[in-house]
Amino acid sequence: MASPVWAPKRGSANPDSAAPTAQSMGKRRSNLSCTNVAASCLRVRTATKACRTRSLFRRFFSGDDDLSDFDSSASNALFSVASRLEKLYGGKAYVGLRIPDADTGSRQHIDLVLVTKGEAVVVSVKNFAGVTSIRPDGSWVCLDGSHYKEQSHPDPVAEAKRAASVLESYLEQRGVALPDGYFSSKVVLPNPKFCSHSIVPSDYFPPEVITYEQWAQLKPESKSTLSGWIKGAFRGAKKEMQETMHQQLNFVLGTAPMWDRLELKGNKYVLGEFLEFKGKQEDMQILRNIRRTKIGRLIIQKTSMFGFAPSRLQVLYSPRDYRSEGASSSEWVEVTVRSSTEILFQPTNSSKVRKFKLSSIVSMTLSA
16 A cells, blocks of 8 residues: 655655654645635635626616615505506506595505405405414404514504595595495505414404415406405495586595605615705706606616617606596607616605615606
8 A cells, every 4th residue: 555645765864854843744734725725715805806806897787776775565565556557457556645534634654555446445455474363452453474673653544534534534524425335445465474374263253364485376257257255345335426426536546645656776766855956056947847746757768879778868847637547649848868867766664865866767746
């Protein structure tokens, strides 16, 4: 058997050929460890530099902002529910209402109102996740399984009923007289991470609540074969409204106070309040006419630069018209500003003002 490379030759008296000591072996291991650590650090630095280069490359060629730190899941769920209800039951869904409450002197936030020719439903969308329980006082407690955090929420059923009452009073003030019991209220829980029936029984929640399992059962083709709880939720036995009353209701809701709305790239939505534009003085002068008293909606379009990030963007906006919901193509005004121009926006349920670059925005809708 061959001797190890460090083994001394037989009969050799050379002290340098002697077997290595523990001290020399320790030095060799130490040198190897230092070499490995240095190589690992070099790989990390190289990977980090490559990641930053790719990120800068993407931002340069796409012109997009990094919105990964902004959580729009609640607003996204709200618009997703509204879109699905319109597809399932027809009618019109009004999202993000801010209805004046005469009793408190404040504004009542309403997630959405679905109006069909047979009824109207105030829908509260709660993007709750985790195992949920109800306390004796009616409040809800959600235990997030991923972070093991316990979050307490006011009774959403009571909140939805309160919102429906405020809305009915507001409609009466604006001359819309509805039949008794025409409005109902529901709570929709559309988050797939909400607790399943295997954990919480289906009859644990009040009848006004539509859990994720129930929400997932809805299919567009099942309109003619709706189950009992769906009929109770959105197809109650109510009187058919007269056409004039239906038109009047849609007009009042369409002109009611609402949150401003941002549509971002990647199918993200943000509800809140538009504050102002930020940018070069020249661009501010160009955008000076975009005020909520005059403008209802603006659209951001990129100028074509063969795939490169455009240095300027086209902004289309239309004058506000209270007589109709949309604007004809001849009414749109087009201006061009730098892509670095920003919008200052105060999202709902947040104390922090956010800055959004125009390059990350698809459209913005302003409430009157």
